[in-house]
Amino acid sequence: MEVAMKKVIVVGMGFGGVRVVNGLSGKGLDVTVLDRRNFHLFQPLLYQVATAMIDQDSVAYSIRAILRKRKDVRFLMSSVQSIDLTNKRVLTIDGPLDYDYLVLAAGSVTNFFGLDSVQQHAFDLKQLNDAVSLRNHILSVYERAAKETDTKVREALMTFVVVGGGPTGVEFAGSLSELTHHVLTKDFPELHTEKSRIIMLEAMDRLLAPFPPELQQYTLHKLQKMGVEVRLNTAVVGATPDSVQLKDGSEIASHTLFWAAGVKAAPLADALPVEKTRGGRVPVEAELSLKDHPEVFVIGDMAYREQDGVALPGVAQVAMQGGDYVAKAIIARERGQQIAPFRYFNKGSMAVIGRHSAVANTLGGLKLKGFLAWLAWLGLHLFYLIGFRNRVVTLLNWAYEYFRYNRQVRLITSEPPLQEGPPVQENAPPDEAETAEKLRLVG
Amino acid sequence: MEVAMKKVIVVGMGFGGVRVVNGLSGKGLDVTVLDRRNFHLFQPLLYQVATAMIDQDSVAYSIRAILRKRKDVRFLMSSVQSIDLTNKRVLTIDGPLDYDYLVLAAGSVTNFFGLDSVQQHAFDLKQLNDAVSLRNHILSVYERAAKETDTKVREALMTFVVVGGGPTGVEFAGSLSELTHHVLTKDFPELHTEKSRIIMLEAMDRLLAPFPPELQQYTLHKLQKMGVEVRLNTAVVGATPDSVQLKDGSEIASHTLFWAAGVKAAPLADALPVEKTRGGRVPVEAELSLKDHPEVFVIGDMAYREQDGVALPGVAQVAMQGGDYVAKAIIARERGQQIAPFRYFNKGSMAVIGRHSAVANTLGGLKLKGFLAWLAWLGLHLFYLIGFRNRVVTLLNWAYEYFRYNRQVRLITSEPPLQEGPPVQENAPPDEAETAEKLRLVG
Numbered sequence: 001m002e003v004a005m006k007k008v009i010v011v012g013m014g015f016g017g018v019r020v021v022n023g024l025s026g027k028g029l030d031v032t033v034l035d036r037r038n039f040h041l042f043q044p045l046l047y048q049v050a051t052a053m054i055d056q057d058s059v060a061y062s063i064r065a066i067l068r069k070r071k072d073v074r075f076l077m078s079s080v081q082s083i084d085l086t087n088k089r090v091l092t093i094d095g096p097l098d099y100d101y102l103v104l105a106a107g108s109v110t111n112f113f114g115l116d117s118v119q120q121h122a123f124d125l126k127q128l129n130d131a132v133s134l135r136n137h138i139l140s141v142y143e144r145a146a147k148e149t150d151t152k153v154r155e156a157l158m159t160f161v162v163v164g165g166g167p168t169g170v171e172f173a174g175s176l177s178e179l180t181h182h183v184l185t186k187d188f189p190e191l192h193t194e195k196s197r198i199i200m201l202e203a204m205d206r207l208l209a210p211f212p213p214e215l216q217q218y219t220l221h222k223l224q225k226m227g228v229e230v231r232l233n234t235a236v237v238g239a240t241p242d243s244v245q246l247k248d249g250s251e252i253a254s255h256t257l258f259w260a261a262g263v264k265a266a267p268l269a270d271a272l273p274v275e276k277t278r279g280g281r282v283p284v285e286a287e288l289s290l291k292d293h294p295e296v297f298v299i300g301d302m303a304y305r306e307q308d309g310v311a312l313p314g315v316a317q318v319a320m321q322g323g324d325y326v327a328k329a330i331i332a333r334e335r336g337q338q339i340a341p342f343r344y345f346n347k348g349s350m351a352v353i354g355r356h357s358a359v360a361n362t363l364g365g366l367k368l369k370g371f372l373a374w375l376a377w378l379g380l381h382l383f384y385l386i387g388f389r390n391r392v393v394t395l396l397n398w399a400y401e402y403f404r405y406n407r408q409v410r411l412i413t414s415e416p417p418l419q420e421g422p423p424v425q426e427n428a429p430p431d432e433a434e435t436a437e438k439l440r441l442v443g
Numbered sequence: 444m445e446v447a448m449k450k451v452i453v454v455g456m457g458f459g460g461v462r463v464v465n466g467l468s469g470k471g472l473d474v475t476v477l478d479r480r481n482f483h484l485f486q487p488l489l490y491q492v493a494t495a496m497i498d499q500d501s502v503a504y505s506i507r508a509i510l511r512k513r514k515d516v517r518f519l520m521s522s523v524q525s526i527d528l529t530n531k532r533v534l535t536i537d538g539p540l541d542y543d544y545l546v547l548a549a550g551s552v553t554n555f556f557g558l559d560s561v562q563q564h565a566f567d568l569k570q571l572n573d574a575v576s577l578r579n580h581i582l583s584v585y586e587r588a589a590k591e592t593d594t595k596v597r598e599a600l601m602t603f604v605v606v607g608g609g610p611t612g613v614e615f616a617g618s619l620s621e622l623t624h625h626v627l628t629k630d631f632p633e634l635h636t637e638k639s640r641i642i643m644l645e646a647m648d649r650l651l652a653p654f655p656p657e658l659q660q661y662t663l664h665k666l667q668k669m670g671v672e673v674r675l676n677t678a679v680v681g682a683t684p685d686s687v688q689l690k691d692g693s694e695i696a697s698h699t700l701f702w703a704a705g706v707k708a709a710p711l712a713d714a715l716p717v718e719k720t721r722g723g724r725v726p727v728e729a730e731l732s733l734k735d736h737p738e739v740f741v742i743g744d745m746a747y748r749e750q751d752g753v754a755l756p757g758v759a760q761v762a763m764q765g766g767d768y769v770a771k772a773i774i775a776r777e778r779g780q781q782i783a784p785f786r787y788f789n790k791g792s793m794a795v796i797g798r799h800s801a802v803a804n805t806l807g808g809l810k811l812k813g814f815l816a817w818l819a820w821l822g823l824h825l826f827y828l829i830g831f832r833n834r835v836v837t838l839l840n841w842a843y844e845y846f847r848y849n850r851q852v853r854l855i856t857s858e859p860p861l862q863e864g865p866p867v868q869e870n871a872p873p874d875e876a877e878t879a880e881k882l883r884l885v886g
Contacts (some may be wrong), residue, residue: 187507
């Protein structure tokens with residue numbers, strides 16, 4: 001009689017989930033992958049989608065394409081509703097699934113720290129559609145500014161507030177600065193685009209907190225040189241559609257608030273009946289598993305684990321190494337073998353600031369900045385982008401932008417509905433003289 | 444004293460509008476371009492976006508990028524509410540604009556011929572987001588089919604109905620057939636994808652009505668060989684989310700109805716206080732202008748004009764030649780010169796059916812079919828795609844698909860919202876035994 005294969009469920013196909021599946025496939029296990037989306041997302045480049053540099057399809061890759069050669073892995077596009085640890089069962093919106101091993105790798109969502117008005121009005125960058133919405137918005141406020149005669153409103157439309165001086169905030173601010181100064185200036189000759197402002201707000205006293213002071217300083221000066229107004233020790237407490245409220249009681253008139261001030265574990269963590277730690281993360285043991293349930297693993301941004309007294313950071317490297325480790329741990333258990341506790345090996349971190357400018361803090365303490373760091377960033381990101389075609393298309397976009405100071409993808413894809421039937425004015429007709437002045441176009 | 448420049452307003456930056464602006468720029472006129480979108484759309488390739496062959500950004504090109512070198516042309520992203528022919532004034536949602544010459548080139552929308560249930564449930568392909576929605580839907584019904592155990596429902600999810608045997612219907616059906624047979628078959632090993640059906644319904648007794656019978660026959664046989672069930676003399680009268688009702692009283696179980704059975708003039712035509720003709724089109728005189736208002740031109744799909752007793756077709760060539768002509772007509776008038784009436788020169792038409800297979804009816808009566816016609820199609824479309832980068836990226840996608848029988852862009856980008864907070868079940872919990880059976884995954 002055939003022995004039933006052990007069932008492994010992997011929830012989430014981000015950087016961690018992909019590694020788990022790669023490690024488990026072909027090992028005599030029955031692997032089911034769950035994801036709400038049908039694609040893997042290369043999150044570190046979302047800011048480039050938001051700033052019209054690369055197209056959205058360059059950062060997304062079909063999960064079924066990734067799994068195509070893995071005949072022992074099944075994909076289910078679904079969402080998890082709850083997890084029954086006792087009966088080893090996951091309840092999805094499509095019904096229950098039993099498991100012998102469960103790997104949770106659903107990543108993180110933006111943390112607005114309970115600031116409801118900010119959550120309501122701010123843009124963030126966690127999902128593909130976030131990036132497209134932000135791109136549409138940035139281009140739309142420029143189109144609105146081009147039609148606006150009230151100087152104050154026009155300047156508020158051209159003012160962008162970036163909250164959070166971590167890698168995402170720095171990379172977005174740098175890329176946005178280049179978009180406005182090199183591209184939109186030429187696209188909107190009717191606007192005084194030098195009035196465009198990018199204001200970066202950071203609650204701490206420095207940018208890129210985990211980087212060495214030398215690279216923090218370089219980043220600050222480079223951003224300032226690119227026209228970004230950096231305000232350290234500045235906290236945001238609220239927002240409206242056209243303003244950002246600061247803790248000191250002052251206000252910035254702006255129609256665009258980009259929030260990159262923190263993340264918390266994906267809501268999937270709430271489906272686990274265990275106590276969470278800071279940011280809703282799930283504390284895990286030495287094997288990245290739950291305390292009383294060694295068959296349940298949590299990796300990446302969802303997990304909380306300290307190493308040498310410091311919490312592991314929420315970066316792709318931790319998720320990827322965690323994924324590799326969990327696959328090995330499951331295989332070892334099946335063979336009745338022991339495996340050493342998980343140890344994160346920090347290969348270094350980097351952030352790109354602009355054209356030929358980046359900072360990199362590599363393993364062994366080597367610090368790079370400027371052009372060399374930027375080249376390293378370029379090579380690494382091309383290497384990690386899944387799929388030949390994505391690499392080529394993305395490289396082509398980068399080259400196009402680099403040599404022509406251009407942005408190809410500056411499309412507003414949130415199309416207004418077509419008016420059907422005879423035009424109806426919902427409000428009273430505008431005062432023609434007033435709107436004529438407003439448009440500066442009637443002769 | 445300086446003489447005020449004559450004001451020209453061009454509404455719509457499709458194939459016609461772009462040509463008008465190209466012809467008028469640099470001629471001492473004050474040109475304002477209005478469009479609801481900020482991009483020019485290469486509509487003939489929308490079906491390839493819908494079938495995951497090329498990315499959406501390959502068929503759209505920033506209007507401000509097109510206009511960048513034309514300092515005498517202004518762009519206004521806006522919509523027209525009404526037109527005051529007497530006072531030569533256009534009322535936009537952003538206020539009124541005066542003109543000396545007005546060119547209306549807003550194209551067409553899908554004609555559902557008053558079939559409300561069809562309009563509600565069918566997909567069409569006129570706007571960029573239509574193509575993305577259709578792509579998301581095609582991939583989503585497959586994902587749903589992969590989770591469905593009811594054979595009838597599963598087969599209905601994998602059945603696609605294409606209404607209209609014109610070029611759009613033929614090209615979409617051919618491309619969809621290749622997507623399902625070469626790509627989705629491999630992506631969904633758990634599905635019997637041979638059960639997937641594509642049914643083409645055409646109310647007339649032949650496909651590609653304006654083509655010579657020889658090419659119509661070739662197209663019919665080629666589609667049938669590709670697995671498309673073609674039903675001629677078949678009309679649709681209604682639809683629900685999971686069925687299509689035919690005139691003979693029968694019904695097809697299908698979750699996807701694609702409608703390419705006709706177009707009508709864009710709603711902008713309703714803003715013109717003149718009598719319309721078939722399909723809401725605006726009758727124009729020999730100079731493509733309104734009868735009593737020679738300063739108002741209508742071109743492309745919005746206009747109705749007969750030549751040698753036959754109505755000009757709603758194709759890109761007519762719009763482009765009309766645009767060139769109107770620019771010349773306006774310049775001639777300004778110089779007090781006469782211009783000969785507009786004459787459309789038919790350079791030929793083509794439709795691609797599948798890999799190395801197309802039909803082309805060229806000027807001089809030369810008929811091409813098969814590989815040679817396909818090569819001609821490839822060259823022409825690359826030539827007409829605006830912008831170097833779009834050409835390269837599109838070619839790359841085509842080459843990738845051609846050599847690897849693959850589709851890169853098979854992403855479902857309509858993401859479900861993240862559940863926030865503890866999971867809440869809106870309905871009663873599903874019967875576990877039933878859903879377990881439904882999923883075929885619980886052991």
